[in-house]
Amino acid sequence: MAEQLFHLDGQQLTEICKTTVPDYRTRVEGDDAQLLATLQALNPDYPMRLVTTGEEWYRLGGIVDSAGNRIANDVIEWTERTYIECGKNLQILIDYARQQQFIATRQIGNTLHVVVQTGSQAEDFVQIDIDKTHEVADRLVVSSSTPPDDLEEVIDPLVPEAIDSFFIGSAKYVYRRKTDVAVFMTEINKYHLQEHPVQRFMDDWNRSSAGQHAVFSEHWIVRPYQHTGRFGEQIINVEIMNAPHKHVPQLRREGGGKKGLALQTLLRRFDNQVGVSFAWFFYMVKGKHIAEQNGLAVFQDINSDFSYLPERDVAVLNDWVNTPYNV
16 A cells, blocks of 8 residues: 555655745745645545644754855864965964855754544554755854854854844755655564564554554654664664644643542543553653653552453553553
8 A cells, every 4th residue: 555655756856845845935944835735635545744844953064155155064174174275374364254244054954744543553654754944144254253163163163143033045855765664663573582662662552542542653753863883883762753733731740649530531531631541651661751750650550450441451551561662
């Protein structure tokens, strides 16, 4: 099913992002309907959803002059090249940058997480991550009062000299990655002797009340990443991230010491606000909002003949108590 859905490869998605302009002029946050409509038109049988937009981030940009004309796309490349052209004399580079009143820019953006459900199981979705960016004039390359001590201070000074910020060009979309989560998890599991925690998280969702009534990818997404192992090897891994649509209550303090009816009421209220049965368990395993002591208190209630969970959820909780895990 996923193969039929995604005939789009990374090159095609890159081209779509290049040719689709965000529908706003002055802010990174904005209406992404045109991008979604373009992607949806290529996959009309499978509804595509923008699940969440990540928090704003920034990266080093390039170099422009005081009128906003492009001098270089990469401040690191420009600094290293210009330093060589100046005979590796830092003072000449400083004088040149000051004379020209060069401005360093930064890229500000957010990552859009777009998903398409390809089946009924938690892992049956394809996730497309797209960065939405805008370049902004940020600071003088070289401060008029505090000269840099080395090239690092030219590239990314600790105390930059700020200017009145202005946008450079128009905003744009940049394709980052596409993840067929079911296929990806199959590959991840090949390299783990025991079940990967994220796979167990998804399996618990599938067999719990949450999986009977809610779509996993409307509440959780994945973040594939690479890290270096103890012997220098490159290891591909994955993290679960929540994709909240509303305010999720913090019960770490409020739930402390509660049991029985009081705890049942508290956790039911949490589930109602999230909109998913047994949601509290998954937030607890993720280490967000719900403390593990609440899960242990529910377990004690169950074993004291005060069970307020369906049997399928009791089974999940019992397994977690006997073999704890987190993601």
